[in-house]
Amino acid sequence: GNSVTQMEGPVTLSEEAFLTINCTYTATGYPSLFWYVQYPGEGLQLLLKATKADDKGSNKGFEATYRKETTSFHLEKGSVQVSDSAVYFCALIRGSTLGRLYFGRGTQLTVWP
């Protein structure tokens, strides 16, 4: 079946530290991969996406590369800010599942000044 596994949190970093949140997936065929972010008390927002192997999604200093050989889509940022504190969700869609997103469990990130 289709599933997403994320590194468990919470992750606590100091401002300007390097961030990596690991994400691996299981799916047949060629899924599209997403990172969503949820700020406190809000709904989810799309952070970045990649729709085919070797694509790199990027937004707001965050990056993730679709690695089919390792079935991974790790989220990275070179220098985090306090405003990046949120919950981050990795997710996938396969074209045959009519838009159904499969989510990982989420990783809580807290950045201290």
Next chain:
Amino acid sequence: NAGVTQNPKFQVLKTGQSMTLQCAQDMNHNSMYWYRQDPGMGLRLIYYSASEGTTDKGEVPNGYNVSRLNKREFSLRLESAAPSQTSVYFCASSEEPDSYNEQFFGPGTRLTVL
């Protein structure tokens, strides 16, 4: 342009009561979705509507019903609420039900069933 709106934001029910969660989008999207979010579980799909006039079960449909009232609105009904349905409910929409279109999420409804 409000995006995806949900009502109510908060609700407390007693076991056995019924209620309907409302969702509307103003982006002219064809597809709409209902998810629930539980601690440590990520989001799980309850029901979805790939296009106006169609609805289908997702991963956790038991205890819920949905209505795609028109292209804009997609409601979720709990006929007889149970404590296991205590959760945060998110509605989402996308232009098409495929792997290329972003899903836009509403702000959520926090439901507590006593």
